Amino acid sequence: xxxxxxxxxxxxxxLSLTLIHSLWxxxxxxxxxxxxxxxxxxxxxxxxxxxxxxxxxALVLTSAYTFASLLFSENEFxxxxxxxxxxxRFAVAGKVSISEKIAFAGSDNRVWISYLMDFCSSQAQVIxxxxxxxxxxxxxxxxxxxxxLQKVKKHNAHPLRESWRLRFDILAKKMxxxxxxxxxxxxxxxxxxxIGFLKPMVIIPFGIFINLPETQIEAIVLHELAHIKRRDYxxxxxxxxxxxxxFFNPALLWLSSLIREEREHCCDDLAISVMENxxxxxxxxxxxxxYHVTGSAFEMAFSRNRNHLLDRIKxxxxxxxxxxxxxxxxxxxxxxxxxxxxxxxxxxxxxxxALVKVVSATVSSKPKVExxxxxxxxxxxxxxxxxxxxxxxxxxQKPVTVQSKDVEVNENVSINTDAxxxxxxxxxxxxxxxxxxxxxxxxxxx
Numbered sequence: 001x002x003x004x005x006x007x008x009x010x011x012x013x014x015l016s017l018t019l020i021h022s023l024w025x026x027x028x029x030x031x032x033x034x035x036x037x038x039x040x041x042x043x044x045x046x047x048x049x050x051x052x053x054x055x056x057x058a059l060v061l062t063s064a065y066t067f068a069s070l071l072f073s074e075n076e077f078x079x080x081x082x083x084x085x086x087x088x089r090f091a092v093a094g095k096v097s098i099s100e101k102i103a104f105a106g107s108d109n110r111v112w113i114s115y116l117m118d119f120c121s122s123q124a125q126v127i128x129x130x131x132x133x134x135x136x137x138x139x140x141x142x143x144x145x146x147x148x149l150q151k152v153k154k155h156n157a158h159p160l161r162e163s164w165r166l167r168f169d170i171l172a173k174k175m176x177x178x179x180x181x182x183x184x185x186x187x188x189x190x191x192x193x194x195i196g197f198l199k200p201m202v203i204i205p206f207g208i209f210i211n212l213p214e215t216q217i218e219a220i221v222l223h224e225l226a227h228i229k230r231r232d233y234x235x236x237x238x239x240x241x242x243x244x245x246x247f248f249n250p251a252l253l254w255l256s257s258l259i260r261e262e263r264e265h266c267c268d269d270l271a272i273s274v275m276e277n278x279x280x281x282x283x284x285x286x287x288x289x290x291y292h293v294t295g296s297a298f299e300m301a302f303s304r305n306r307n308h309l310l311d312r313i314k315x316x317x318x319x320x321x322x323x324x325x326x327x328x329x330x331x332x333x334x335x336x337x338x339x340x341x342x343x344x345x346x347x348x349x350x351x352x353x354a355l356v357k358v359v360s361a362t363v364s365s366k367p368k369v370e371x372x373x374x375x376x377x378x379x380x381x382x383x384x385x386x387x388x389x390x391x392x393x394x395x396x397q398k399p400v401t402v403q404s405k406d407v408e409v410n411e412n413v414s415i416n417t418d419a420x421x422x423x424x425x426x427x428x429x430x431x432x433x434x435x436x437x438x439x440x441x442x443x444x445x446x
Contacts, residue, residue: 009124014070016124017117019131019248022063024342026251027335029059033255034324034332041321045265048321052259053235059252060242131248138244149195156187158206168221174274175225194224197233215277216284222274223281226267235263251335254328261308261322268312278316285313 032055040048120127160168160183168183182201185208192204202224209217227233239256246252272281311322324332 010071012128013121013124014067015131016120016127017070018063018067019127019246020117020120021066022059022246022249022252024339025059025062025066026246026249026255027339027342029055029255030251030332030335031339033251033258034328034335037258037321037324041323043321045262045269045321049259049262049266052255052262056239056242056252056255056259059255060246063246134247135244138247142240142244152186152188152203153184153195153201156206157203158185159183160185160204161209164209164217167218171218171221171274172225175222175229175270177225177229179228181225181228192220192224194227194233197231197237200228200233202228212284212287215275215280216287219271219275219277219281219284222271223267226270227263229270230263230266232263232267235259250331254331261311264308264312265315265321268316272316282313282316285309285316 033052036048036051036055040051165183168181172181179200182199184201184203185206186203187206189203189205192202192208195201195203202221204221208220212220239259243253243256268281272278275281315321
């Protein structure tokens with residue numbers, strides 16, 4: 001196996017284990033998010049938004065650190081690679097053979113975690129392949145949505161009418177936005193939206209100026225300008241990327257949806273603060289109840305979901321943030337119980353590996369075991385028993401002396417020697433599955 005193949009195996013295994021670890025990391029993030037929502041019922045949406053966004057990116061950074069740790073950890077890869085194989089075998093001219101089999105020892109409540117991680121390690125390529133297929137599909141959808149928005153900008157688009165051009169500039173100044181903003185009317189959209197970051201563009205549905213009063217139109221425009229002022233488009237792009245990577249993680253998807261809700265609340269408050277007319281803004285929200293959009297995720301739409309729209313209206317009227325619903329409470333409770341159970345299991349002290357020494361044994365026609373010599377108290381004696389399977393008339397061969405290098409192990413080791421050989425193998429335990437044997441001044445390492 002060359003370096004490239006070995007590195008590819010490490011990359012695949014690190015990726016698959018990172019995806020698995022992100023699940024329990026997401027459960028902890030869900031518990032923290034639920035705690036934030038319960039403790040900030042009366043807080044401003046901006047505070048809740050900043051806390052949730054920080055939590056989301058902390059979760060992503062934790063996963064990135066996990067991936068880097070697994071990728072550049074040599075010992076972790078060796079242990080995982082060896083645990084996937086049934087045994088490690090070595091033979092010297094048919095005379096000496098050593099067989100090692102990895103066995104995970106520990107308390108009963110750690111067994112299922114060992115089985116799970118062993119299964120994920122052995123199926124790393126399958127897990128990585130399935131993830132890559134779904135991630136590619138999600139990325140294709142995002143790319144198609146982006147191309148659709150580019151089409152909206154160019155096809156059946158009309159410049160903003162002159163009667164509103166000056167008023168739009170006045171509203172932008174009230175929002176304290178000095179950046180140049182392009183505004184168009186499109187026949188392809190049903191609700192106002194913002195796209196772009198370096199060159200932001202506000203897209204307004206064609207004909208909206210005929211069906212709504214001017215005060216309500218101002219409220220809608222101010223809401224979209226608030227997205228530009230807050231630079232929400234960049235954060236939204238990061239969310240889309242994170243959701244595509246962790247599409248399987250319910251905690252991260254829920255956390256991302258909470259961020260989107262609080263983002264709309266923040267923009268509502270900014271628009272109302274500039275308008276100084278809460279009633280007109282609420283009427284504008286009610287007017288858009290009849291609209292339903294299923295557009296691209298890249299757009300920052302004024303109203304994306306009808307139920308969410310009603311929640312926004314209630315929050316504005318009663319000045320109270322939306323509490324957790326029944327399903328969210330159930331999910332947070334489940335995440336808390338699971339996180340506690342995992343913490344209790346993992347925090348238990350792992351069993352210390354026993355120090356083992358195999359002493360010299362002279363093998364004759366009858367099994368013979370040499371008693372232990374003065375060994376430290378923490379060392380144990382392993383009997384080496386060999387049977388004479390060679391014909392009795394076979395001439396005795398020159399004894400083979402095996403000199404060993406002290407190596408630390410924490411697994412079962414069986415040593416088979418030739419009946420006509422004199423072997424001395426010393427193995428001390430430290431968890432490293434590497435052996436070096438010298439036979440007739442020749443070294444063999446595996």
